Amino acid sequence: MDILNKSLNIIDDIINNTNVQNLDFYENVLKIMSSLYDKNFSLGIFFCENTGYNLKTAIKNNIFIKNYNFKYDIQDFLTNNQKYIELSTKDDELFYKNTLITKLSIKESVFGFMIVSSNNQITNEIKSSFLALVNIISYKIKDYELNEVFKIQLKAMQEAIIEKEAMYDVVKKQHKKLQELDKTKNLFLANISHELRTPLNAIIGFSQALDSKIFGDLNEKQAEYIKDIQISSLHLLGMINEILDISKLEANAMKFNPAKLNSTQAIQEVINILEPLYQNKQIKVIFKNDCNYEINADYQKFQQILYNLLSNAIKFTGKNGKIEIIQETKNKDYILKIKDNGIGIEKKYHNKIFKKFVHIDNIYSKSQSSTGLGLPITKELVKLHNGKITLESELNKGTTFTMEFKKILL
Amino acid sequence: MKKILIVEDNELNMKLFYDILQYQKYTPKKAMDGLCAYNLIKSEKFDLIILDIQLPKMTGFELLEKLKKENIQTPPIIIASACAMDSDKQKAKEFGIEDYITKPIDINNFVKTVKQKLGEI
Numbered sequence: 444m445d446i447l448n449k450s451l452n453i454i455d456d457i458i459n460n461t462n463v464q465n466l467d468f469y470e471n472v473l474k475i476m477s478s479l480y481d482k483n484f485s486l487g488i489f490f491c492e493n494t495g496y497n498l499k500t501a502i503k504n505n506i507f508i509k510n511y512n513f514k515y516d517i518q519d520f521l522t523n524n525q526k527y528i529e530l531s532t533k534d535d536e537l538f539y540k541n542t543l544i545t546k547l548s549i550k551e552s553v554f555g556f557m558i559v560s561s562n563n564q565i566t567n568e569i570k571s572s573f574l575a576l577v578n579i580i581s582y583k584i585k586d587y588e589l590n591e592v593f594k595i596q597l598k599a600m601q602e603a604i605i606e607k608e609a610m611y612d613v614v615k616k617q618h619k620k621l622q623e624l625d626k627t628k629n630l631f632l633a634n635i636s637h638e639l640r641t642p643l644n645a646i647i648g649f650s651q652a653l654d655s656k657i658f659g660d661l662n663e664k665q666a667e668y669i670k671d672i673q674i675s676s677l678h679l680l681g682m683i684n685e686i687l688d689i690s691k692l693e694a695n696a697m698k699f700n701p702a703k704l705n706s707t708q709a710i711q712e713v714i715n716i717l718e719p720l721y722q723n724k725q726i727k728v729i730f731k732n733d734c735n736y737e738i739n740a741d742y743q744k745f746q747q748i749l750y751n752l753l754s755n756a757i758k759f760t761g762k763n764g765k766i767e768i769i770q771e772t773k774n775k776d777y778i779l780k781i782k783d784n785g786i787g788i789e790k791k792y793h794n795k796i797f798k799k800f801v802h803i804d805n806i807y808s809k810s811q812s813s814t815g816l817g818l819p820i821t822k823e824l825v826k827l828h829n830g831k832i833t834l835e836s837e838l839n840k841g842t843t844f845t846m847e848f849k850k851i852l853l
Numbered sequence: 854m855k856k857i858l859i860v861e862d863n864e865l866n867m868k869l870f871y872d873i874l875q876y877q878k879y880t881p882k883k884a885m886d887g888l889c890a891y892n893l894i895k896s897e898k899f900d901l902i903i904l905d906i907q908l909p910k911m912t913g914f915e916l917l918e919k920l921k922k923e924n925i926q927t928p929p930i931i932i933a934s935a936c937a938m939d940s941d942k943q944k945a946k947e948f949g950i951e952d953y954i955t956k957p958i959d960i961n962n963f964v965k966t967v968k969q970k971l972g973e974i
Contacts, residue, residue, distance in 0.1 A: 633936070633937075633938050636935075636936075636937055637907065637935045637936050637937075638935075640935035640937065640955070640956045640957060641863055641866065641935045641956060642865075643956070643957045644863075644866050644869070644935065644956035644957040644958060645863070645865035645866055645868075645869055646957070647957040647958075647959075648866070648869040648873075648957065648958060648960060649865075649869060651959070651960045651961075652869070652872065652873065652960060655960065657876050658872075658876070676957070680957060684937070687937055691938075691939075696938075696939070696940075697939070698939035698940075698942075698943065700939075712962075715961075716959060
């Protein structure tokens, strides 16, 4: 038993240290196996090759005989379920009467081992020990191969993990880069807004000064041109504000500073700012400013909501049209409506108009530039005030935007 | 006649503020950069300051910081800046300045704010 164990340990070493694909490996195994039997026994190994089965090598008394031409037809044994066959052979240089061939079915290319006795019959004891030995070796090789497969898979998995980690790193870097780009974009927009506002201050200021006639009267044409300058400047300012606002909203940098304010006063101020625009189209803006509502809102943003909706209403209402601004309360909610009798909006656009960069084709949108950001910004500003905005509109009849603000009434 | 210091680096905007304030019968005085404004505030007495933020030599906020550090008394201040970022308005508030007008200004609103600050309305 000691010798057997020792031999098996040596076989373990061989398996772990030589390539099981090689003939060397099998010769080494044969050598160890043969040490377990006396000199009357020789051992061999079959390989399956393209030309058929081949007794690749055999060993007797520590001497290898290679590529021995094995004369017996064992084709049936190859394909059936038998574990071994016993052959009685003629006398021969190497092989004598009694031969046992057993399958080693772990590898397609390796067929099996054989044991040949030169004098005695192969006893049952020898037979069963040989079969057990081949079985053990078979398992050991199988184990080793499975281990190899496992190692390959493990390596592949490790490589996949490394690759994934590398990809994650790339994504992380890209994310950081994008964040930096976003920061740069917002900074750029803030700067450009500043640079555009500075000259606009002079344009709007001087034309306002001329329009107010504080430095003398203007003739009719001059007065008309000054109004035109003011209208274009306001339009330009509106677009600058929209670009700045959308960048603030996207960067979550929109500060919301609600305070107690008089909504009537805030609305009236916006109406006054937009006066040149609606007067130019002889539009009547109706606003009852005799009732006061105290609300909790961000002054500038509340005015901006109204500015956006009112300037839109002016834009899409024809000459001599009418715009109504209505304030009311309902169950402690503050409601603000801007109602015009302009060209209206087709139903199919009702959901779209609050999305970014949406332009509706109509007679007015073609003649006037816009960023397509006004209503998306307005919606966000209304949301900041805990409100929601809806519209009712019919083509050629007019549009009403309704905002319901919850809990801002004081 | 009340004296108003205008701190503004853009010549056209300076002219606009100057002309409007002069028309309103005030005595405006020009400072084209932060350092010049600092020297004038130290040497003369003003009833009001119109202050820009982005200025050469010393920004509006740097000027406010310096005045605060040196404990120099100032008249009421109105900031008139083309910077529309909320963070700047917040910073102005930290200096106790509530009147932050974003350029482009509306002349009527501007005059109204000036009169309010001077306690005339």
